[in-house]
Amino acid sequence: MAMREADLDRVRALPMFAAASDRTFQSLTAGGFLQKFPAGTTLLTEGDPVDFLYVLIEGQAELQGTWNDKETTLAVLRPVSTFILAAVVLDADALMTARTIERSDILMLSAEAVRRGMEDDAAFGLAVARELAGCYRGLVRTVKNQKLRGGAERLANYLMVEQTRQGGGPTLILPHEKRVLASLLGMTPENLSRAFANLADYGVVVQGPEVTIARPVVLNRLAKPDPLIDGAGPAGDLLAGAAELERTASEARRSQARFG
Amino acid sequence: MAMREADLDRVRALPMFAAASDRTFQSLTAGGFLQKFPAGTTLLTEGDPVDFLYVLIEGQAELQGTWNDKETTLAVLRPVSTFILAAVVLDADALMTARTIERSDILMLSAEAVRRGMEDDAAFGLAVARELAGCYRGLVRTVKNQKLRGGAERLANYLMVEQTRQGGGPTLILPHEKRVLASLLGMTPENLSRAFANLADYGVVVQGPEVTIARPVVLNRLAKPDPLIDGAGPAGDLLAGAAELERTASEARRSQARFG
DNA sequence: CGGCGAATTGACGGACGTCAACTGCTGTGG
DNA sequence: CCACAGCAGTTGACGTCCGTCAATTCGCCG
Numbered sequence: 001m002a003m004r005e006a007d008l009d010r011v012r013a014l015p016m017f018a019a020a021s022d023r024t025f026q027s028l029t030a031g032g033f034l035q036k037f038p039a040g041t042t043l044l045t046e047g048d049p050v051d052f053l054y055v056l057i058e059g060q061a062e063l064q065g066t067w068n069d070k071e072t073t074l075a076v077l078r079p080v081s082t083f084i085l086a087a088v089v090l091d092a093d094a095l096m097t098a099r100t101i102e103r104s105d106i107l108m109l110s111a112e113a114v115r116r117g118m119e120d121d122a123a124f125g126l127a128v129a130r131e132l133a134g135c136y137r138g139l140v141r142t143v144k145n146q147k148l149r150g151g152a153e154r155l156a157n158y159l160m161v162e163q164t165r166q167g168g169g170p171t172l173i174l175p176h177e178k179r180v181l182a183s184l185l186g187m188t189p190e191n192l193s194r195a196f197a198n199l200a201d202y203g204v205v206v207q208g209p210e211v212t213i214a215r216p217v218v219l220n221r222l223a224k225p226d227p228l229i230d231g232a233g234p235a236g237d238l239l240a241g242a243a244e245l246e247r248t249a250s251e252a253r254r255s256q257a258r259f260g
Numbered sequence: 261m262a263m264r265e266a267d268l269d270r271v272r273a274l275p276m277f278a279a280a281s282d283r284t285f286q287s288l289t290a291g292g293f294l295q296k297f298p299a300g301t302t303l304l305t306e307g308d309p310v311d312f313l314y315v316l317i318e319g320q321a322e323l324q325g326t327w328n329d330k331e332t333t334l335a336v337l338r339p340v341s342t343f344i345l346a347a348v349v350l351d352a353d354a355l356m357t358a359r360t361i362e363r364s365d366i367l368m369l370s371a372e373a374v375r376r377g378m379e380d381d382a383a384f385g386l387a388v389a390r391e392l393a394g395c396y397r398g399l400v401r402t403v404k405n406q407k408l409r410g411g412a413e414r415l416a417n418y419l420m421v422e423q424t425r426q427g428g429g430p431t432l433i434l435p436h437e438k439r440v441l442a443s444l445l446g447m448t449p450e451n452l453s454r455a456f457a458n459l460a461d462y463g464v465v466v467q468g469p470e471v472t473i474a475r476p477v478v479l480n481r482l483a484k485p486d487p488l489i490d491g492a493g494p495a496g497d498l499l500a501g502a503a504e505l506e507r508t509a510s511e512a513r514r515s516q517a518r519f520g
Numbered sequence: 521c522g523g524c525g526a527a528t529t530g531a532c533g534g535a536c537g538t539c540a541a542c543t544g545c546t547g548t549g550g
Numbered sequence: 551c552c553a554c555a556g557c558a559g560t561t562g563a564c565g566t567c568c569g570t571c572a573a574t575t576c577g578c579c580g
Contacts, residue, residue, distance in 0.1 A: 046488055065404040068484050072407040074400065086393040086400075095400045095488050118389065122382035129378065129389035132396055133346040139399040140334065140346075140355045144325040146406055147332040147446050151568075178527070186407050188569060193528050208527095208577090224328050228306055228355050410535075438559070448537060453560055468559095 003034045003107070007057050010080050011107060014055075019127035024117045032109035043098040043106065050087040050094050052108040056080065059104025062180065063096040063259065073183035074142075075259045076101070076176055083259050086132060088114050101180060135259060141229050146186055148229075154185045155195045156223035157230055159204065163213060171212035178209075263294045263367070267317050270340050271367060274315075279387035284377045292369040303358040303366065310347040310354050312368040316340065319364025322440065323356040323519065333443035334402075335519045336361070336436055343519050346392060348374050361440060395519060401489050406446055408489075414445045415455045416483035417490055419464065423473060431472035438469075 008029065011017055017025060034057065037043070043054065046066055054061075056077050063075045063083060074096055077083055087094050088111040100106075118125040145154060158181070159172070166172045174181060182192035196206050202222050203215030213219055268289065271277055277285060294317070297303070303314065306326055314321075316337050323335045323343060334356055337343055347354050348371040360366075378385040405414060418441070419432070426432045434441060442452035456466050462482050463475030473479055 065400070065408065065488075067404060067408040067486055067489060070408050072404070074403060086396040089389055089393040090397070092397070093488075095397055095404075118386060119382075122379075122385060125382060125385050125389060126378060129349055129385060129392060132389060132392035133349040136346040136392055136396045136399065137350070137352070137355055139396065139403065140325070143334060143399065143402055143406065144327060144332070144355075146403065148325065148327040148330050189527070190529085190570085191568060194568090197528090226327055228325075228353075229327060412535095449559070450538080450561085451536060454536090457560090 003029075007034070007105070007107075010057065011055055014080060014082065016082060016124075016127045016131045020117065020124040021121050024121040024124050028109050028113050028117055031113045032107055034105060034107050037100045037104050037106060039100055039102050039104075041100045041104075043100065044084065044094050046094055046097045048094050050084055050092070051111050052084075053082060053088045053111055053114045054084055054098065055082050055107040055109065057105040057107055059100060059106075060102040060176065061104055061106070062099050062101045064099065064183075065096050071183070072186065073180060076180060076184055077259055078175070081259060082131070085128070085135065089118070089128065089132070091115065101176060138259065141231070144229050151185065151187045151191060152195045152198050153223060154187075155192070156199060156202070156204075156219055157225055158185060159199075159211060159213065160216075160219065160223050160225055161230055170214065170216070171210060174209040174211060263289075267294070267365070267367075270317065271315055274340060274342065276342060276387045276391040277384075280377065280384040281381050284381040284384050288369050288373050288377055291373045292367055294365060294367050297360045297364050297366060299360055299362050299364075301360045301364075303360065304344065304354050306354055306357045308354050310344055310352070311371050312344075313342060313348045313371055313374045314344055314358065315342050315367040315369065317365040317367055319360060319366075320362040320436065321364060321366070322359050322361045324359065324443075325356050331443065332446065333440055336440060336444055337519055338435070341519060342391070345388070345395065349378070349388065349392070351375065361436060398519065401491070404489050411445065411447050411451060412455045412458050413483060415452070416459060416462070416464075416479055417485055418445060419459075419471060419473065420476075420479065420483055420485055421490055430474065430476070431470060434469040434471060 011029075012025060017028075020028070032052075037059075043061070044050065056079050058079055061077045061083070062073055063077070064071050064073050066072075075083075083098060084094060084096075086092075091111065114128075118128055145157070149157070162175070163169070163172050178192055179189045182189045185192065187195070196204065199219070199222075200206075202219045203213060204219060205212045205214055271289075272285060277288075280288070292312075297319075303321070304310065316339050318339055321337045321343070322333055323337065324331050324333050326332075335343075343358060344354060344356075346352075351371065374388075378388055405417070409417070422435070423429070423432050438452055439449045442449045445452065447455070456464065459479070459482075460466075462479045463473060464479060465472045465474055
C-alpha cells in the first residue's frame with residue numbers, strides 16, 4: 001500500500017487514532033491504501049453509499065453540498081484531517097460531495113473496518129465519539145456564523161482567524177482560490193470582491209492572494225470575534241501534538257483534523 | 261426523584277439508552293432528577309460549563325445562539341429528545357442557550373455520570389457515538405438548507421416535512437409560535453408573514469396556526485424536497501420504536517430524539 | 521502572441537431587514 | 551360586563567444587502 005512511515009505517524013498522532021490500540025490501528029491500516037489524486041478529482045458524491053473513511057495527508061480537499069443546481073462549500077480541509085466519519089459510523093449515504101482542490105495524498109480506510117474497530121476497541125470507540133462531538137460543535141459554530149453575521153462580518157472574522165493560524169503577523173496568504181472562499185463564506189465571488197472592498201475602510205489591503213491587516217483594532221471592532229463561534233479561546237499554534245489541558249486539547253484542534 | 265415508571269421507559273426506549281446495560285442506566289438515573297419548568301425558563305446559557313445531560317420528557321424547548329445582540333433559533337425540541345450531548349461528552353462549555361418554550365418536564369442526568377458510563381460500558385459509548393453521528397448529519401442538513409435555499413423554499417419544505425410528520429393530511433397545525441418558526445428558518449417574523457403570503461399562489465392557506473396545503477403537487481414543485489436535506493427517504497411514522505432496516509432506523513428518527 | 525480562467529467592476533433587480541402603524545386576541549382589573 | 555393594556559401577527563414603505571448579467575482586466579500557460 002506504499003505508505004511512508006512518517007505519514008503513518010502523522011495519522012496515528014490524530015486524537016482519534018492515538019487512542020486506538022496497536023492491534024486496532026494495524027487492522028485499519030492493513031485494509032487501507034494511500035492514493036494520490038490530481039486537483040479537481042471527485043472522491044465521493046452526495047447520496048452515494050460510503051465505503052471508506054478518508055484521511056487527507058497532503059493537499060487540500062473540499063466538502064460541498066448541492067441542491068437545485070446550486071452548490072455550496074461546507075468546509076475546506078487541510079492536512080491532516082479525517083472526513084466523512086459520521087456517514088461511516090452510521091453506514092449511511094454521504095450528505096456531501098468530497099473533491100480535491102489540489103493535488104492530494106489521501107488515505108482510505110475501509111469503513112467496515114472502522115466500524116469493527118469501534119466495536120472491538122472501546123478506547124477507539126470513545127475517541128470516535130469525542131471526535132464526532134468536536135465535529136458537531138464545529139458545525140454549530142458554522143450555523144451561528146451563517147445565520148447571525150452578515151457577509152462582511154463573516155469575511156472579517158475569517159481573516160482574523162486565518163491571521164492567527166498563520167502566526168499572527170499583519171499579513172496573511174489566502175489558502176485557497178477566492179471563489180472557494182466565497183462559497184465557504186456563503187456568498188458569490190462578485191460579492192466577496194465587494195466585501196473586500198468594504199474592508200478597505202477598516203485597514204484591510206488586498207493584493208492577489210495576499211491580505212494585510214493594517215489596523216487590527218479597527219477590524220476587530222467590526223468583526224466582534226466570539227469564542228463561541230470562532231474557536232477556542234487562547235488560540236495558540238496548531239503545530240505540534242503536545243497535549244495541553246486535556247479538556248481543551250481536542251477542541252483546540254477543531255480547525256484542523258476534523259470534519260466528519 | 262419523583263419519576264414515573266412510564267417516563268423512565270420512554271427514556272430507555274431512546275436508541276442511545278436502549279444500548280446501555282441495566283447497570284449503566286441505573287447509575288445514570290440514580291444521580292439524575294426530573295424537574296418541571298414553566299415556559300420561558302432558561303435552562304442553560306451559552307458559554308456556561310455543562311453539568312447535565314438534558315432529556316426533554318414533556319413540553320418544548322428551544323436551542324438558540326447569540327451574537328452581537330442578535331439571536332437565532334438553532335432547533336426546537338420535542339419529546340423525547342436529549343440535548344447538549346456534545347458538550348457533555350467533551351466536558352466543554354455550551355455553545356447554545358437552552359430555553360423552555362412550554363411548560364416542560366426535563367430529566368437532568370449528571371454529565372460526569374454520562375462520561376463515566378461511556379467509559380465503563382462500551383455498548384453505551386458506541387450508542388453515544390452513533391447518536392452524535394446522527395446529530396452531526398442533522399446539522400449538515402441544516403447548513404445546506406440555510407445556504408442553498410431561499411426563505412420561501414425553506415418554509416415550503418418545512419411545511420411538507422411537518423405535514424408528513426403529522427400524518428400526511430392536507431392540513432397541519434404549526435407546533436410553535438410563528439416568531440419561533442421564523443427564527444428557526446432564519447428570517448424575521450415580518451418576512452415569514454410575507455413568505456406565507458407568497459405561498460398562497462402555491463395553494464397554501466393559513467388561518468392562525470392552521471395551515472392547509474391545497475395543491476401538494478404545486479407546492480412540491482417549488483419546494484423540491486431532497487432526502488439529503490430534508491430527511492430519510494420513505495419517511496413513515498415516527499411513532500413506535502419498531503426497528504426497521506437497521507441502517508435507516510436510527511436515521512429516520514432524526515427529527516425526533518436527537519440534538520446534541 | 522493568443523487564449524483561457526480567475527478576479528474585478530458596474531448596472532440592475534429581487535430578496536430581505538427595519539421601522540412604523542394597524543389588527544385581533546387575551547387576560548386583567550375596575 | 552366592559553375598558554384597557556399587552557403581545558402576536560400582519561401590512562406597508564423604505565433602504566440595504568446580495569445575486570445576476572455583462573464587460574473588462576489581469577495573470578498564467580500553452
